[in-house]
Every structure is written in structure tokens, then in C-alpha cells.
Amino acid sequence: MLPVAAVLALAVVPLGDRAPVDLDVGVVWFNAMEVVAWFVVWVAGWGPNAATSVAGGYRVLPLGLAYEIPHMLAIITPAIAAGSLSPGAIAAAQHDLWYAVWMPAAFLLYLLSVAAMAFWGPFAAPLGRDLAGGAAAEHAGLDRLLLLAGRWMLLTAAAAMAVPLFLGGGAPPPITGPDPLPGLPALWFAVKLVVVLGLLLVLRRAVPMLRMARFATLAWVVLVPLAVAQALVVTLVVLA
Amino acid sequence: MVLRSLRSPVARRPHVLTIAPATVDPALRLAVEADLARRRWPAADSPADTDVVLVLGVPGPRLADVVRAVWATVPAPRVLTGVTTTGAVRSVLDDAVAGLRGRSHAGNASLRASSGRESTSSGAVAGADDVDVLASGARSDALLAPEPQMADLAFYDRDGLALDALHVALGPVLPHWPPGLVVHATLAGDLITDARAEVLDVPARVGPGSRGRSPLGPDRTRLDVLTRVLGLLGADHLAARARQLRDRDPVPGELTTFGRRLRRHRPLRWAVRGVPLVGGVVEERTLEQRVANLAGALGGSLPPPVRPTAEKAVQALIGLELGTARLVLAALDPDTTLGAGPVTPFAPAEVAHHHH
Amino acid sequence: MIALVSALGAVAVVTGLLVFTADSMARATFLLLGSFVAVAVVLIGFGLGYLGTVVILMMTIEMMIMVVFMVMLMMNPAGLMPMTMVHNRRGSWAIALVVFGLLTAGVWLVPFPVRAGAATGGVTSGPAAGPDATVALGDALMGGQMLTMMTLGLALLATIVGTVAVAVSRREGRAERRGIS
Numbered sequence: 001m002l003p004v005a006a007v008l009a010l011a012v013v014p015l016g017d018r019a020p021v022d023l024d025v026g027v028v029w030f031n032a033m034e035v036v037a038w039f040v041v042w043v044a045g046w047g048p049n050a051a052t053s054v055a056g057g058y059r060v061l062p063l064g065l066a067y068e069i070p071h072m073l074a075i076i077t078p079a080i081a082a083g084s085l086s087p088g089a090i091a092a093a094q095h096d097l098w099y100a101v102w103m104p105a106a107f108l109l110y111l112l113s114v115a116a117m118a119f120w121g122p123f124a125a126p127l128g129r130d131l132a133g134g135a136a137a138e139h140a141g142l143d144r145l146l147l148l149a150g151r152w153m154l155l156t157a158a159a160a161m162a163v164p165l166f167l168g169g170g171a172p173p174p175i176t177g178p179d180p181l182p183g184l185p186a187l188w189f190a191v192k193l194v195v196v197l198g199l200l201l202v203l204r205r206a207v208p209m210l211r212m213a214r215f216a217t218l219a220w221v222v223l224v225p226l227a228v229a230q231a232l233v234v235t236l237v238v239l240a
Numbered sequence: 241m242v243l244r245s246l247r248s249p250v251a252r253r254p255h256v257l258t259i260a261p262a263t264v265d266p267a268l269r270l271a272v273e274a275d276l277a278r279r280r281w282p283a284a285d286s287p288a289d290t291d292v293v294l295v296l297g298v299p300g301p302r303l304a305d306v307v308r309a310v311w312a313t314v315p316a317p318r319v320l321t322g323v324t325t326t327g328a329v330r331s332v333l334d335d336a337v338a339g340l341r342g343r344s345h346a347g348n349a350s351l352r353a354s355s356g357r358e359s360t361s362s363g364a365v366a367g368a369d370d371v372d373v374l375a376s377g378a379r380s381d382a383l384l385a386p387e388p389q390m391a392d393l394a395f396y397d398r399d400g401l402a403l404d405a406l407h408v409a410l411g412p413v414l415p416h417w418p419p420g421l422v423v424h425a426t427l428a429g430d431l432i433t434d435a436r437a438e439v440l441d442v443p444a445r446v447g448p449g450s451r452g453r454s455p456l457g458p459d460r461t462r463l464d465v466l467t468r469v470l471g472l473l474g475a476d477h478l479a480a481r482a483r484q485l486r487d488r489d490p491v492p493g494e495l496t497t498f499g500r501r502l503r504r505h506r507p508l509r510w511a512v513r514g515v516p517l518v519g520g521v522v523e524e525r526t527l528e529q530r531v532a533n534l535a536g537a538l539g540g541s542l543p544p545p546v547r548p549t550a551e552k553a554v555q556a557l558i559g560l561e562l563g564t565a566r567l568v569l570a571a572l573d574p575d576t577t578l579g580a581g582p583v584t585p586f587a588p589a590e591v592a593h594h595h596h
Numbered sequence: 597m598i599a600l601v602s603a604l605g606a607v608a609v610v611t612g613l614l615v616f617t618a619d620s621m622a623r624a625t626f627l628l629l630g631s632f633v634a635v636a637v638v639l640i641g642f643g644l645g646y647l648g649t650v651v652i653l654m655m656t657i658e659m660m661i662m663v664v665f666m667v668m669l670m671m672n673p674a675g676l677m678p679m680t681m682v683h684n685r686r687g688s689w690a691i692a693l694v695v696f697g698l699l700t701a702g703v704w705l706v707p708f709p710v711r712a713g714a715a716t717g718g719v720t721s722g723p724a725a726g727p728d729a730t731v732a733l734g735d736a737l738m739g740g741q742m743l744t745m746m747t748l749g750l751a752l753l754a755t756i757v758g759t760v761a762v763a764v765s766r767r768e769g770r771a772e773r774r775g776i777s
Binding site for chain 1: 622626629645646649650652653656657659660661663664665667757760761
């Protein structure tokens with residue numbers, strides 16, 4: 001089920017210059033599929049009828065609610081700037097300036113939420129070692145493979161979405177002038193995806209696993225106002 | 241077959257679940273952990289994640305029951321083995337990986353394939369019948385209750401809400417858990433509202449014993465505690481560094497450098513902030529202070545850190561969320577060789593749930 | 597298209613009914629979510645892509661909140677004991693029948709506008725011709741109240757953030773220690 005959600009989410013991401021499924025509300029669809037992952041992890045935690053795994057399932061909710069609001073604001077900020085909910089159109093709107101440059105707060109918030117939506121790195125609490133693997137504690141064999149592989153796929157899918165939203169999609173960086181590798185948007189996409197995944201690895205190394213109470217505090221007191229401020233600035237610039 | 245082709249990479253870096261009795265020789269535990277780290281074999285999170293079950297020392301009858309229950313939930317290919325002396329660690333682990341590569345996919349065939357010793361004297365093999373009895377997923381309640389009712393309410397909590405309570409036994413087979421300890425906890429959601437300690441196979445109050453002094457010496461004790469706390473926090477590279485320093489003889493400069501690095505690590509400090517340590521010594525009233533003191537005293541000449549009794553440490557968990565409670569317990573590092581204190585014995589039926 | 601919509605409608609009704617036969621909160625919410633998602637796909641089929649997607653998004657989050665709070669704190673420990681989903685049967689039947697009657701009457705009595713070209717009365721296949729269906733629906737539902745609603749939404753969000761901020765600064769540190777009074 002988790003790989004299914006990841007594939008469905010990835011379906012609307014333009015790999016290169018066009019998406020496998022070019023939905024005009026791609027950003028919202030992506031968001032909905034990523035929330036399906038919450039339900040999957042919750043059910044995985046609840047299903048085995050064991051205390052540690054259901055406690056892992058509980059943690060999905062504080063984590064999800066804490067990251068979701070800044071995350072939603074972070075993904076609609078480029079959508080506001082581009083005037084479209086389609087990832088392809090958002091990528092195309094960045095031909096002279098990447099959104100990562102002129103809305104850095106939204107980009108950073110999005111990077112955080114990529115790790116959070118895959119329950120990975122600092123946000124691994126629902127599958128944490130302190131709960132003996134949490135929601136994954138009781139799953140073995142194929143179930144375990146699907147659950148953990150789905151988590152990696154979700155992480156990659158979410159990281160891939162950062163490329164059209166903030167890094168100009170399959171286009172070369174604006175500073176290089178003429179495209180040194182014409183006609184290979186997928187290559188540029190892959191390079192940018194690797195960069196995003198590298199940033200995520202740095203994040204995992206720098207930050208230990210966050211307790212839900214701490215992260216919820218941080219999210220509501222710092223991240224949400226930051227995301228609102230970023231969205232407000234972008235909206236004002238666009239309207240002006 | 242897909243499974244067969246997957247077997248060789250699995251056998252190369254198997255996930256190991258170590259089970260130690262409270263009376264385990266710390267030198268043996270450290271030797272095993274060092275050897276596992278040298279081989280880069282990860283520690284298993286839970287029985288379902290396990291390829292090799294490794295029993296350290298000689299478990300008593302209660303822990304032997306637990307080993308049997310855990311073994312019943314480990315998926316094949318799997319190996320159950322034991323080690324009693326420091327010198328045998330390497331050969332036992334070599335044999336274990338050989339057992340995984342061999343006929344182990346046939347399930348129980350490779351039970352205790354490796355060591356010739358009767359170290360798991362407990363170790364009667366868990367048969368197919370046990371699996372049905374011990375698997376924690378069994379929903380026997382549903383069969384017994386003919387007519388479902390609206391759920392009942394339990395007690396009133398701090399907000400005046402009547403919540404339901406869940407009674408669980410935590411331990412003794414959890415990652416970074418004090419050896420032999422079982423915490424009988426009452427949970428409301430993921431909050432521990434009541435807790436009692438029990439140490440398997442150690443009579444309550446065996447006397448003064450080691451008086452809370454670890455035989456490892458001050459710095460290695462501190463590094464041992466820090467390894468577990470950092471491991472639970474998911475700060476894997478810091479935990480690996482702490483374990484590395486613990487397992488060899490570092491020059492004092494390295495220790496103070498590492499201690500300073502921990503104390504200056506802002507994300508780490510932020511992650512352990514805001515957790516009270518009830519019943520700790522005066523200068524360690526919060527988890528943050530405890531960790532800072534453990535890190536700060538590295539390489540110095542201060543006396544070793546205080547290790548409370550299991551009973552006292554478990555009392556400090558009441559009112560904490562499960563994950564926070566795990567951190568607190570790891571940081572307090574209770575001395576389980578002392579026993580837990582007076583507790584009533586448990587019916588054998590409950591032993592089945594001890595691995596969670 | 598009509599077959600697909602009817603099938604999804606049937607799925608929505610059946611899973612909705614199954615909610616009341618399930619024996620735990622977790623199963624009930626799972627089925628309820630299935631029902632909502634079927635409705636959402638019907639909406640997408642009507643050409644209301646945005647609304648359908650948002651329904652999936654919001655309902656998943658809503659069901660998650662509901663089930664975790666129910667199982668964790670209110671109804672029964674960790675959802676490990678079976679329980680019935682039904683209480684006050686007679687009252688529920690009465691309310692359900694009255695509401696169903698009203699809605700059914702509404703379906704037949706309200707004069708639906710007939711779109712030029714595709715005069716099938718109600719269900720039309722394919723994306724809407726003319727103006728964006730989402731915009732049209734929003735205008736029909738909200739009309740002149742749009743500004744009020746948006747201000748209200750913003751005020752609600754500000755209230756939530758403010759409440760959490762105040763609660764956190766008051767109870768940080770103390771809350772975790774005091775498990776029970």
C-alpha cells in the first residue's frame with residue numbers, strides 16, 4: 001500500500017519536461033497521496049495488535065499534523081507565484097529564477113517535510129528504534145519489505161517533487177547561459193534529485209530523531225508562522 | 241525463488257537480536273557489541289527484524305521462557321545461538337552466519353546450529369505449537385466475547401477525562417534496554433501512568449552487591465550509557481563514536497574532545513530538553529543535565545555516575561511518553577544486578593507478552 | 597462513465613453501511629474513509645478534479661485524527677478489544693430515514709439546469725463545457741459570502757496557532773511530568 005501511494009504521488013511529478021500524468025491539480029493530488037501514507041503507517045501499526053506497534057501508529061498523527069500545515073503552505077507558495085497547481089507549469093514559470101532562491105524559507109520547510117512525510121531520519125519516530133521499530137515492529141517477510149521499500153520510494157518521490165516546485169524542473173540552471181546538454185531534461189532532473197537527496201542525508205546526520213512533543217512545539221511556534229510569512233511575502237510580490 | 245536469491249545478502253550482514261540476563265558479565269556484553277560493530281552487523285529492532293538471536297551468558301528459567309517466546313516470532317531464515325565466554329564470541333558469530341547461509345531457510349532446522357555448548361540450557365526448541373500460543377497478534381478476545389459492548393471508561397486523568405488504560409509489560413527484549421529488566425506499565429494512549437519494575441531471575445534485593453558501581457570504570461560506564469542514549473535518539477554516528485571510544489583505550493584528549501562535542505551539539509541538546517528526572521541526584525533533575533554531566537565528565541577524574549536501582553529508575557518513568565521514558569531509562573542506566581525490589585511474582589501466562 | 601459513477605456510488609454506500617457492522621473504531625474509520633474516497637472519485641469523474649482531490653486529502657487527515665484520538669484516548673485501550681459501533685438504534689433509524697427522505701425529495705423536486713447540448717438532466721460525462729466547474733460550484737455555494745468565509749478561515753487558523761502557542765509556553769515541562777493528578 002505504501003509503494004502504491006508513492007507511485008501515485010510520483011505519477012504527477014514531471015520527470016524531465018513532462019509528467020507521466022499531467023494533472024492540472026497535480027500539487028493537491030500529490031499532497032493527498034502523501035497523506036494516504038499516514039493512514040498506511042497507522043494501519044500497519046494498529047494491525048498487529050501489539051502495544052509498541054500501535055504506539056508507533058499513534059505517533060503518525062502528532063508528526064503528521066505538525067509537519068502538514070507548514071508543508072501545505074510551503075507547496076502552495078510556488079503555486080501562488082506560478083499561478084498554477086500543475087507541477088509542470090510551476091517548473092516552467094522558473095525559467096529565469098529558481099523558486100529555491102527567492103523563497104528560501106518555503107524550500108527549507110519543504111525539505112524538512114520531505115523527510116517527515118517518509119517518516120525518515122529525524123522524523124522516524126513512528127518507526128523508531130525506541131519502540132522496537134514502532135509500526136514496523138511486528139511485520140516480517142514481504143510485508144516488511146513493502147513497508148520499508150515504500151518508505152524509501154515515498155522519500156524519493158517527495159524529493160523528486162522538490163525539483164519542479166523549487167529547482168526549475170528539467171531546465172538547466174539559469175546561470176549557465178545556453179544549455180550545455182540540450183534535449184536532456186531528464187538528466188538535469190536526475191542531477192537535481194541527487195542534490196536534494198544529498199541535502200536530506202546531511203539533515204539526517206545533523207539532527208537526531210525528534211520527540212513528537214518537541215517537534216510539535218517547533219512546528220506550531222516557529223515553522224507555521226515562518227511558512228505563513230513566506231506565503232504572504234510571495235503573494236504580495238505577485239500581486240504588486 | 242526470490243527468497244533464495246535474497247538469502248545471500250541477508251546472510252552477509254544479518255540483523256542480530258541480543259538477549260542478556262541481568263547477571264551478564266559486562267565484559268562479555270561489550271565484547272559482543274564490539275565484535276558486532278566490527279562486522280558491521282546491525283542490531284535488530286524487534287524479533288520480526290531478526291536473523292540471529294544471540295543469548296549472552298546463562299539465562300535463568302524466566303528469561304529462558306522469554307527467549308522461547310521471542311524465537312517463536314522470528315521469521316526464517318534464522319539462527320538461535322548463545323555465547324558464554326568472551327573468547328568464543330568470534331567463532332560463535334562465524335558459525336551463526338554459516339548457519340544462515342546453510343539449510344536455515346527450512347525454518348527450525350538450524351536451531352542452535354552453531355555453538356556446541358549448552359549455553360542456552362533453557363533452549364528447548366520452540367515448536368510449531370508454541371507459535372500459535374505465543375504470537376502477539378492473536379486476537380483471542382474476539383472469539384471469547386459473544387456480544388460486543390460499548391467500551392468502558394477507566395479513571396480520571398489530569399484533565400478530568402476518563403480514559404482507558406492498557407496494561408503492558410515492556411522488555412526485556414528491546415533495543416538499548418537494561419539487561420533482564422521488565423517494566424509492568426499502565427498506558428493511557430502512549431503515556432505511562434503507572435509502572436513497576438521486575439528483574440527476571442534475580443531475587444529481589446540480593447544485598448548491597450556492587451552498590452550501583454559499574455565494574456567498567458567511570459569513563460567506560462559513561463560511554464556505555466551515552467551509546468545507548470544516542471542510539472535511542474537515532475544519532476547513529478555519535479553513538480558509533482561513543483561505542484568506539486568505549487571499546488578501546490582512548491587517550492584522555494579524545495574523551496574530552498568527544499565530551500565537548502556532545503555538549504556543544506545544539507540539535508542534541510534541543511532533543512533531550514524538557515524531560516524531568518524524578519528522583520535523580522540534586523544536580524541532575526532533568527535529562528538534559530544528566531546527559532550534559534555524563535558528557536562533561538568524560539576524561540576527567542570525577543567518580544563514576546550514580547546508577548539507581550531498577551525500582552527507583554522505573555518510578556521516574558511515570559507520567560512520561562513511551563519514547564521519552566525509554567530515553568530516561570537508558571540515561572539512568574539502572575543496575576539490574578541488584579534486583580528490582582519486592583514485587584509479586586507473575587503467573588506464567590503473562591510471560592508470553594514479555595517481549596513487548 | 598455512468599457505469600463507473602454508479603459502481604463507485606455503490607461502493608460508497610456499501611462501505612458506509614459496513615461502518616456500523618465493524619467491531620472496532622479502526623475498522624470503522626477505515627471503511628468510512630473508503631466510502632469518502634469513492635465519493636471523491638465520483639467528484640473527479642464529474643470533472644471537479646480539485647474538489648475530488650481535496651476531499652481525499654481532507655478526509656484522510658480527518659479519519660486519521662478521529663481514529664487515533666478514539667483508539668488512543670477515548671473509547672478503548674489501543675483498539676485491542678472489539679466493541680459495537682451502534683447505539684441509540686431507534687433514534688438513529690428515525691433520523692436517518694427523515695434525512696434520506698428529504699434528500700431524495702430534493703433530488704427529484706429541485707429543477708436542475710439543463711446544459712445546452714448535453715440534455716441528460718444532471719449527470720453529464722466528460723469535463724464541463726464553458727466556465728470551470730469548480731469556479732461555478734464555488735460561486736453557487738458561496739456567492740457573496742466568499743470574503744466573509746476567507747476572513748473566518750484565516751481567523752480560525754490564527755486562533756489555533758495562538759492557542760497552541762499559549763498552551764505550550766504554559767505547560768512545557770510540567771505537562772509531561774504530571775501524568776495523572
